[in-house]
Amino acid sequence: MDQRLRPGSGHFSSGPCAKRPGWNSHVLENATVGRSHRSPVAKAKLKRAIQQTRDVLGIPENYLIGIVPGSDTGAMEIALWNLLGPSGVDVLCWESFSKDWMDDVVNHLALADTRVHSADYGQLPDLAKVNQDNDVVFVWNGTTSGVRLPDGEWIAEDRKGLTLCDATSAVFAMPIPWSRLDAVTFSWQKALGGEAGFGMLVLSPRAVDRINSFHPPWPIPKLFRLRKNDTLNEAIFNGDTINTVSMLCVEDYLDALYWASENGGLDGLIQRSLENFRLISEWVDRTDWIDFLASDPLIRSNTSVCLQLTADWFTDLDSAQQREFMQSLTALLEQEQVAFDINAYRAAPPGLRIWAGATVESRDLEALFPWIEWACGQVRNKLSPGLTALR
Numbered sequence: 270m271d272q273r274l275r276p277g278s279g280h281f282s283s284g285p286c287a288k289r290p291g292w293n294s295h296v297l298e299n300a301t302v303g304r305s306h307r308s309p310v311a312k313a314k315l316k317r318a319i320q321q322t323r324d325v326l327g328i329p330e331n332y333l334i335g336i337v338p339g340s341d342t343g344a345m346e347i348a349l350w351n352l353l354g355p356s357g358v359d360v361l362c363w364e365s366f367s368k369d370w371m372d373d374v375v376n377h378l379a380l381a382d383t384r385v386h387s388a389d390y391g392q393l394p395d396l397a398k399v400n401q402d403n404d405v406v407f408v409w410n411g412t413t414s415g416v417r418l419p420d421g422e423w424i425a426e427d428r429k430g431l432t433l434c435d436a437t438s439a440v441f442a443m444p445i446p447w448s449r450l451d452a453v454t455f456s457w458q459k460a461l462g463g464e465a466g467f468g469m470l471v472l473s474p475r476a477v478d479r480i481n482s483f484h485p486p487w488p489i490p491k492l493f494r495l496r497k498n499d500t501l502n503e504a505i506f507n508g509d510t511i512n513t514v515s516m517l518c519v520e521d522y523l524d525a526l527y528w529a530s531e532n533g534g535l536d537g538l539i540q541r542s543l544e545n546f547r548l549i550s551e552w553v554d555r556t557d558w559i560d561f562l563a564s565d566p567l568i569r570s571n572t573s574v575c576l577q578l579t580a581d582w583f584t585d586l587d588s589a590q591q592r593e594f595m596q597s598l599t600a601l602l603e604q605e606q607v608a609f610d611i612n613a614y615r616a617a618p619p620g621l622r623i624w625a626g627a628t629v630e631s632r633d634l635e636a637l638f639p640w641i642e643w644a645c646g647q648v649r650n651k652l653s654p655g656l657t658a659l660r
């Protein structure tokens with residue numbers, strides 16, 4: 270391999286994702302460390318993080334935005350435990366994280382009136398079958414299958430139920446139709462390459478009404494509790510976090526938001542991600558042994574891009590052998606320091622998953638493709654000495 274043509278950064282993980290271009294630890298120098306997170310100076314930063322999130326994402330003024338513990342999982346489970354209960358629930362389930370939310374609804378909250386709409390990895394369930402009189406729980410982008418919702422047209426503006434959407438690998442990279450969503454969650458560690466541990470919960474006025482009018486019959490731990498004296502604890506959405514937050518992580522998130530604003534805002538972020546996705550698509554088009562896991566182009570994710578090897582010599586292997594092959598391939602790429610963490614998610618079909626969000630540089634992706642081809646040839650040769658052809 271031509272060692273001169275290496276990605277400048279091999280960070281293509283789907284979470285935590287690559288830091289923004291130019292990031293270094295000096296951006297943390299002004300972090301409010303060693304101070305109470307409730308001090309005026311720290312609280313001002315928390316409020317700024319909320320306001321900047323609203324500005325960059327274009328979240329409507331009448332929606333509330335809160336910083337919550339437990340990253341996206343925390344935010345989503347806070348939404349499920351506080352909002353669900355009074356009506357039936359439809360859950361859309363098409364990859365690993367959506368299965369987790371289904372498990373929460375069906376087995377842990379154990380809500381009786383529940384319908385699950387499932388699809389295999391690489392596909393979407395039939396959106397026309399969703400009952401919008403019910404609450405609906407779904408992910409916007411399935412990070413582990415590389416499948417995203419095409420748009421929000423299937424969600425009625427005048428729906429009766431609430432829509433609870435895990436958008437962690439979609440925000441900052443895809444347009445989000447806020448008026449069709451009632452509770453939206455995401456984490457800092459994903460599309461802007463922030464630090465892990467904290468999540469964002471965005472609530473529509475209808476979600477707030479639900480919190481004020483419905484009192485779940487189950488206990489809610491303090492860490493998940495959105496109510497105080499039986500009504501919404503609005504302070505949480507004004508920079509008063511439920512418990513202590515890391516001001517280092519807040520500083521890092523503020524830096525990421527500042528970078529986003531300076532680089533074209535939401536449109537700029539989406540364009541960067543779409544350009545990355547275009548480069549991957551062109552490579553897939555000209556490479557006859559690799560394809561998208563999602564066969565329908567309309568539902569292909571432009572952030573967590575999932576690919577599968579389609580050559581006969583690979584598909585003839587059994588699933589354990591395929592996993593072993595992908596393990597060796599991705600280990601070789603790591604050893605060469607050209608790509609880290611691009612093996613498919615452990616529960617997904619064997620393949621590659623390459624993050625193509627805005628913090629990834631296009632030129633790094635372009636430099637990566639020949640390395641994948643080279644590594645694939647090397648591993649195949651080990652499997653069947655003398656064979657390096659990939660078709």
Ligand SMILES: Cc1ncc(COP(=O)(O)O)c(C=O)c1O
Binds near residue numbers: 343
């Ligand atoms: C769609 C989706 N939901 C939830 C999670 C869990 O996120 P976190 O670890 O930030 O809680 C992830 C992480 O990759 C994800 O992709």
